[in-house]
Amino acid sequence: MSTVKRISILGSTGSIGKNTLDIVARxxxxxxxxxxxxxxxxxxxxxxxxxxxxxxxxxxxxxAASDAENSLAGSGISVLSGTEGILEASTxxxxxxxxxxIVGAAGVMPTFAAVEAGKDVALANKEALVAAGSIxxxxxxxxxxxxxxxxxxxxxxxxxxxxxxAAGVQRVILTASGxxxxxxxxxxxxxxxxxxxxxxxxxKMGPKVTVDSATMMNKGLEVIEAxxxxxxPVERIEVVVHPQSIIHSMVEFIDGxxxxxxxxxxxxxxxxxxxxxxxRMSLPFDPLDLTAGxxxxxxxxxxxxxxxxxxxxxxxxxxxxxxxxxxxxxxVAVEVFLNxxxxxxxxxxxxxxxxxxxxxxxxxxxxxxxxxxxxARKAARDYIASSEENG
Amino acid sequence: MSTVKRISILGSTGSIGKNTLDIVARxxxxxxxxxxxxxxxxxxxxxxxxxxxxxxxxxxxxxAASDAENSLAGSGISVLSGTEGILEASTxxxxxxxxxxIVGAAGVMPTFAAVEAGKDVALANKEALVAAGSIxxxxxxxxxxxxxxxxxxxxxxxxxxxxxxAAGVQRVILTASGxxxxxxxxxxxxxxxxxxxxxxxxxKMGPKVTVDSATMMNKGLEVIEAxxxxxxPVERIEVVVHPQSIIHSMVEFIDGxxxxxxxxxxxxxxxxxxxxxxxRMSLPFDPLDLTAGxxxxxxxxxxxxxxxxxxxxxxxxxxxxxxxxxxxxxxVAVEVFLNxxxxxxxxxxxxxxxxxxxxxxxxxxxxxxxxxxxxARKAARDYIASSEENG
Numbered sequence: 077m078s079t080v081k082r083i084s085i086l087g088s089t090g091s092i093g094k095n096t097l098d099i100v101a102r103x104x105x106x107x108x109x110x111x112x113x114x115x116x117x118x119x120x121x122x123x124x125x126x127x128x129x130x131x132x133x134x135x136x137x138x139x140a141a142s143d144a145e146n147s148l149a150g151s152g153i154s155v156l157s158g159t160e161g162i163l164e165a166s167t168x169x170x171x172x173x174x175x176x177x178i179v180g181a182a183g184v185m186p187t188f189a190a191v192e193a194g195k196d197v198a199l200a201n202k203e204a205l206v207a208a209g210s211i212x213x214x215x216x217x218x219x220x221x222x223x224x225x226x227x228x229x230x231x232x233x234x235x236x237x238x239x240x241x242a243a244g245v246q247r248v249i250l251t252a253s254g255x256x257x258x259x260x261x262x263x264x265x266x267x268x269x270x271x272x273x274x275x276x277x278x279x280k281m282g283p284k285v286t287v288d289s290a291t292m293m294n295k296g297l298e299v300i301e302a303x304x305x306x307x308x309p310v311e312r313i314e315v316v317v318h319p320q321s322i323i324h325s326m327v328e329f330i331d332g333x334x335x336x337x338x339x340x341x342x343x344x345x346x347x348x349x350x351x352x353x354x355x356r357m358s359l360p361f362d363p364l365d366l367t368a369g370x371x372x373x374x375x376x377x378x379x380x381x382x383x384x385x386x387x388x389x390x391x392x393x394x395x396x397x398x399x400x401x402x403x404x405x406x407x408v409a410v411e412v413f414l415n416x417x418x419x420x421x422x423x424x425x426x427x428x429x430x431x432x433x434x435x436x437x438x439x440x441x442x443x444x445x446x447x448x449x450x451x452a453r454k455a456a457r458d459y460i461a462s463s464e465e466n467g
Numbered sequence: 468m469s470t471v472k473r474i475s476i477l478g479s480t481g482s483i484g485k486n487t488l489d490i491v492a493r494x495x496x497x498x499x500x501x502x503x504x505x506x507x508x509x510x511x512x513x514x515x516x517x518x519x520x521x522x523x524x525x526x527x528x529x530x531a532a533s534d535a536e537n538s539l540a541g542s543g544i545s546v547l548s549g550t551e552g553i554l555e556a557s558t559x560x561x562x563x564x565x566x567x568x569i570v571g572a573a574g575v576m577p578t579f580a581a582v583e584a585g586k587d588v589a590l591a592n593k594e595a596l597v598a599a600g601s602i603x604x605x606x607x608x609x610x611x612x613x614x615x616x617x618x619x620x621x622x623x624x625x626x627x628x629x630x631x632x633a634a635g636v637q638r639v640i641l642t643a644s645g646x647x648x649x650x651x652x653x654x655x656x657x658x659x660x661x662x663x664x665x666x667x668x669x670x671k672m673g674p675k676v677t678v679d680s681a682t683m684m685n686k687g688l689e690v691i692e693a694x695x696x697x698x699x700p701v702e703r704i705e706v707v708v709h710p711q712s713i714i715h716s717m718v719e720f721i722d723g724x725x726x727x728x729x730x731x732x733x734x735x736x737x738x739x740x741x742x743x744x745x746x747r748m749s750l751p752f753d754p755l756d757l758t759a760g761x762x763x764x765x766x767x768x769x770x771x772x773x774x775x776x777x778x779x780x781x782x783x784x785x786x787x788x789x790x791x792x793x794x795x796x797x798x799v800a801v802e803v804f805l806n807x808x809x810x811x812x813x814x815x816x817x818x819x820x821x822x823x824x825x826x827x828x829x830x831x832x833x834x835x836x837x838x839x840x841x842x843a844r845k846a847a848r849d850y851i852a853s854s855e856e857n858g
Contacts, residue, residue, distance in 0.1 A: 235724060235726060236726060238629075238630040238631060239629040239630010239631065240629060240630065240747075241745065241746060241747065243746075244746065244747035246754070247754075316757060316758060318757075323727075326729075328754055328755070329747050330747050330748070330749040330750070331736060331739055331740060331743070331747045331748055331749065331750045332730050332731060332736055332750050332752045332753075332754050332755065333626060333728060333729070333730045333736060333740065333747070334728070334729040334730060334754075334755050335626060335627060335726055335727070335728055335729075336714075336726070336727045336728075336729055337724060337725070337726055337727075338717075338724075338725040338726075338727055339723050339724045339725060340723060345722060345723055345724060348722055349722060349724065352722070354632065355632060355634075355635065356631075356632065356635035356720050356721050356722045356724070357721070357722055358721040358722065359721070359722045359723050361723045362723075363637070363638075363719055363723050363725075364719070364723065364725055366707060366765035367707060367765045367766055367767045370765075371762045371763060371764045371765075372762060372763035372764075373762045373763075374757035374758045374761075374762075375758055376758045
């Protein structure tokens with residue numbers, strides 16, 4: 077890169093945020109942080125602010141913002157709070173690229189705001205495209221904002237598709253590790269605890285994403301995200317279980333040729349790719365050694381064993397606000413599961429119930445999406461409560 | 468493609484030539500044959516000429532040309548002979564793309580002539596770049612001719628590198644099936660007959676290339692070819708044995724990301740890619756099914772068991788005319804082996820001896836290369852004759 081790229085990090089104290097700052101620290105001449113945003117992690121964001129000296133820090137939580145303001149007094153760093161603070165961090169004029177790494181539907185509005193402001197968005201938040209893919213991709217077309225995926229799967233597809241004519245794309249094939257419960261029995265699933273679901277074999281991630289990986293809802297969200305990122309219809313997006321997580325995803329072309337992107341399972345690789353794009357940064361990690369004794373295996377996903385993946389395909393086929401509804405129901409179910417108040421196998425049951433009982437919801441604007449999201453959250457909570465009463 | 472691409476096929480009656488004509492027959496609206504050339508296969512080229520109606524047919528062998536002329540009398544197809552005939556076929560003004568598929572050093576001059584005439588060259592002949600890589604790539608820069616590899620390995624690298632900044636390339640990793648003798652014992656190698664060497668597990672190819680695959684000299688030639696095609700220094704070109712031949716080669720980038728091209732083992736795929744470039748043609752072959760039960764494995768090549776590969780690296784490191792000398796010695800050794808007059812393990816011995824005793828040869832022009840080639844052929848024959856006397 078010839079000039080310094082200035083970045084805002086939304087969700088800087090989470091797993092993606094920390095990895096992003098690690099990349100920044102290794103590439104000071106190329107990357108500079110101008111704003112950081114977190115929900116409520118005062119200690120974390122203050123430490124990051126002292127090291128990276130952004131112009132602005134935003135905390136959603138008012139009290140946390142007040143504490144951070146005291147800690148950073150005299151530093152020259154502005155501290156803002158609430159939705160306005162997060163939106164200011166995501167649209168700050170100094171930023172070239174916004175890293176959107178807030179977890180869940182809370183990341184939709186800030187992502188839209190960054191796209192609306194014409195920023196390049198390095199996107200880790202899946203829900204923005206899952207819930208509002210049509211709205212956000214249309215806005216990106218309008219403002220010229222580029223959406224650069226940080227998910228390892230979509231980064232792989234993006235890299236495989238670079239320089240290729242879109243008309244030549246036949247299928248997008250997303251790989252899945254299969255999560256911690258691949259090839260386990262149905263009986264086993266009934267006894268899965270939060271601790272078991274949080275022990276992912278390949279990737280270190282936050283709790284929500286890790287549980288989504290265990291149910292394979294994560295892969296379902298990625299199918300929807302791939303649809304919007306690459307403009308590929310649902311029937312041409314496939315999922316293949318690849319337990320070694322060496323191939324991060326693939327693109328098949330109309331001539332039968334397939335391009336696969338591979339690498340070690342470290343989120344810093346796709347983060348660095350999104351931040352450096354279109355250049356690649358030299359990274360100090362060991363290169364992949366395919367001869368180290370492993371082998372690469374591939375299996376079809378078992379959609380009966382992982383109903384969440386089937387539900388995500390269904391939501392994408394129905395379209396409109398259905399992916400947003402599915403996503404909201406899943407967020408509630410995962411939260412209740414992590415609190416120990418819903419069995420693991422209850423997650424797809426909650427999502428399926430909410431989808432079955434949902435009204436028609438459109439996706440013409442963010443307000444419609446948000447209404448659908450709110451309805452689904454309430455429906456999910458009501459269903460869980462009534463199941464508890466009946467159970 | 469908006470317009471019809473007109474192609475010349477040098478070596479039309481060989482394995483690559485026939486596969487090229489199969490692609491043409493499937494894509495009549497996009498591809499049209501304007502000339503065909505063969506060494507001496509009258510029956511084959513006459514049949515091809517009747518089907519594809521080129522403007523010109525060339526046979527190197529004078530008698531064969533005379534027979535073909537009689538067979539094609541009244542068809543309106545010109546028949547030429549000798550070196551002039553082959554060169555006319557390779558530079559015919561109507562051709563947009565020349566498929567260079569003559570086997571061995573005999574393909575060097577026609578390939579150079581096509582590049583000199585500014586044609587795009589779909590290159591299957593390895594020896595052109597092995598023997599005269601510097602000369603041909605410089606000429607291509609001068610005339611604007613594009614060299615589009617047909618070898619599955621180089622097509623894979625070409626596809627993986629498309630749209631990527633060359634500055635980001637860290638290593639080119641060529642895959643090798645390992646050939647029919649992968650993991651066999653040294654004792655076994657001593658008893659290898661031509662029939663055994665011609666029984667390749669993955670690819671259907673002509674006899675010379677098949678024997679080169681068995682000795683892994685084929686991979687050595689490909690290392691040299693990759694150096695010239697992609698401008699990557701020898702120390703950044705690696706070979707990995709991948710017995711399943713699903714991944715056709717890979718490119719590793721400076722950020723640790725690797726792009727791999729995969730597909731079924733059918734030469735028509737890289738041929739169609741080279742002919743259609745930059746567009747992809749829709750081909751009716753079954754797509755790759757990675758979940759069909761196989762697995763992908765990777766091993767380091769055993770350079771002591773396959774000394775030809777080591778010799779090729781050595782020739783590329785020495786540079787100048789050494790790759791041409793190595794290639795010529797190998798052509799002689801393979802020919803004598805196929806005639807049953809040299810043991811399989813004699814092939815690398817002949818090549819090593821010729822390289823050790825070779826004078827310094829430069830590669831400033833084709834005449835120097837050809838002198839080196841001629842010297843090496845004589846040296847190889849002399850060495851084989853003296854070994855027979857002593858043995």
